[in-house]
Amino acid sequence: MTNITKRFPGVTALDGVNISLSRGEVLALVGENGAGKSTLMKILAGAYRADEGEISLFGKTVSYTSPLLMMRMGVAIIYQELLLAPHLTVAENIYLGRLPRTPLGTVEWAKVRKDAAAIINRLGFDIDVNAPVETLSVAYRQIVEIAKALSQNARILVLDEPSAVLGDAELEKLFAIIRRLAAEGMSFIYISHRLEEVFAISDRTQVMRDGRVVGVKPTSELTRNELVRMMVGRELSDVYPDRKPVAGKMLLEVQGLSNSILKEADIHVREGEIVGVCGLAGAGRSELLRAIAGADSAQARVFNSMGVRSPFRSPRRGLARRVGLVPEDRRKQGLFVDQSVGFNISIAKLSNATSAGVIVGSKERQLAAKYIARLRIKTPSKEEIVGNLSGGNQQKCVLAKLLNADCRVLLIDEPTRGVDIGAKREIYQVLAELADREKVGIIMVSSELPEILGLCDRTYVMRNGRVVQELVRGAMTEERIMMAATGSDLANA
Numbered sequence: 001m002t003n004i005t006k007r008f009p010g011v012t013a014l015d016g017v018n019i020s021l022s023r024g025e026v027l028a029l030v031g032e033n034g035a036g037k038s039t040l041m042k043i044l045a046g047a048y049r050a051d052e053g054e055i056s057l058f059g060k061t062v063s064y065t066s067p068l069l070m071m072r073m074g075v076a077i078i079y080q081e082l083l084l085a086p087h088l089t090v091a092e093n094i095y096l097g098r099l100p101r102t103p104l105g106t107v108e109w110a111k112v113r114k115d116a117a118a119i120i121n122r123l124g125f126d127i128d129v130n131a132p133v134e135t136l137s138v139a140y141r142q143i144v145e146i147a148k149a150l151s152q153n154a155r156i157l158v159l160d161e162p163s164a165v166l167g168d169a170e171l172e173k174l175f176a177i178i179r180r181l182a183a184e185g186m187s188f189i190y191i192s193h194r195l196e197e198v199f200a201i202s203d204r205t206q207v208m209r210d211g212r213v214v215g216v217k218p219t220s221e222l223t224r225n226e227l228v229r230m231m232v233g234r235e236l237s238d239v240y241p242d243r244k245p246v247a248g249k250m251l252l253e254v255q256g257l258s259n260s261i262l263k264e265a266d267i268h269v270r271e272g273e274i275v276g277v278c279g280l281a282g283a284g285r286s287e288l289l290r291a292i293a294g295a296d297s298a299q300a301r302v303f304n305s306m307g308v309r310s311p312f313r314s315p316r317r318g319l320a321r322r323v324g325l326v327p328e329d330r331r332k333q334g335l336f337v338d339q340s341v342g343f344n345i346s347i348a349k350l351s352n353a354t355s356a357g358v359i360v361g362s363k364e365r366q367l368a369a370k371y372i373a374r375l376r377i378k379t380p381s382k383e384e385i386v387g388n389l390s391g392g393n394q395q396k397c398v399l400a401k402l403l404n405a406d407c408r409v410l411l412i413d414e415p416t417r418g419v420d421i422g423a424k425r426e427i428y429q430v431l432a433e434l435a436d437r438e439k440v441g442i443i444m445v446s447s448e449l450p451e452i453l454g455l456c457d458r459t460y461v462m463r464n465g466r467v468v469q470e471l472v473r474g475a476m477t478e479e480r481i482m483m484a485a486t487g488s489d490l491a492n493a
Helices: 037-045 067-072 090-094 109-122 138-151 168-183 195-201 224-232 285-293 315-320 330-334 341-353 361-374 391-404 421-436 449-455 478-486
Strands: 002-008 011-017 026-030 052-057 060-062 075-078 156-160 187-191 204-209 212-218 250-257 265-270 274-278 302-305 323-326 409-413 441-445 458-463 466-472
Touching: 002 037, 011 037, 011 052, 011 212, 026 037, 026 195, 037 067, 037 075, 037 156, 037 187, 067 075, 075 138, 090 109, 090 138, 109 138, 138 168, 168 187, 168 195, 187 195, 195 224, 204 224, 224 421, 250 285, 250 441, 265 274, 265 285, 265 441, 265 466, 274 285, 274 421, 274 449, 285 315, 285 323, 285 409, 285 441, 315 323, 323 391, 330 391, 341 361, 341 391, 361 391, 391 409, 391 421, 421 441, 421 449, 449 478, 458 478, 466 478
Parallel strands: 026 187, 026 204, 075 156, 156 187, 274 441, 274 458, 323 409, 409 441
Antiparallel strands: 002 011, 002 052, 052 060, 204 212, 250 265, 250 302, 458 466
């Protein structure tokens, strides 16, 4: 792609961008939210037309683009928000719109299932191709997307934040797939905010900032600090806030929390603490937060929330007792994405914005302004549709909603999922201020061990629905956490 320029009303999204990709290469494309990565990939996919510039695929100039044409030419994109039909089977999703037919016009279902199983097996996974996609884990749904791309004979595969829904074990499997397919000649553009993945999987790294390319280098020649500096213009050392936590009185204590997934889990948090929960995907991390918040049913021997000794029967009951959940999928479960920033901030406790049971616009605007300033939410106005904000600012809106509900305990599932390094730093600062200055108790699930080590005072490690180890800050290392998460005999060494 040569000299690609794309303008939208009032903004130049891409300004003379060049990008190249060789056969069998894995190119990492990195940059903060708003750098232009997604716009560039949408042009490659045919969803947008460039105002200026040229695209050449496999030695031929492409004079006209459309999603169907680019797909037929061998370009496939797997977006962060997976594009699958949940009620259809795995096989039907893989061949959706391309179902093979008999001379009589009927679908050859046996061939559909056989070919789908062959592609899934080629990827090294055991997935029932007759299962509805909605019954699969998010990680397996991503494998179905990759299988769909292979069934289309894709030669260039763009992966947009693939690890946002994967644990460490699934990520290693994905990397193995990428390496094997690259060795067979498939080319990859890998978009990620997680820098350790960039160094683990890519051959070259291209950095974008403000719609321009600011650097392209073989990944082996880059350092982590240099990469961060190119992306955001500052060193890595100031990503995590310098904290001196002082734990106060007990806010939440749970013992023996159990349901179909959790097995006698114990956890607690005090005022001013940031407590981590980690483990491999499927260990029960998200389920632990959901059960505490009342989103999933569970039983407990002890459940003490600020002196009240009974579990929450719903998230609404949890909010009433000042415990709020920030879910992993903020767009589907944490926000009304088609509503304004002000609406989303006020919705969890409307009484703060009402008079005599009627919403007062001036109160809602005042409330929104308070939290926009307090959490440093970057938005054109309080009336801006929250779905138009960056991922980091959407996450801040979810936090603002719970703070408006007077929550003293925040249960945060993947606080920086799909968020760039600059916005991550802002979210870390917000969480540190909530804990250190306002004595909020925070329990956070994270798949990123540097995040756990850089921010948390204590960490619980989970495996198979159980809390298998608790580590305090001085004893926390990536090695000890992974030993406990994988069941190594060295976990207690």
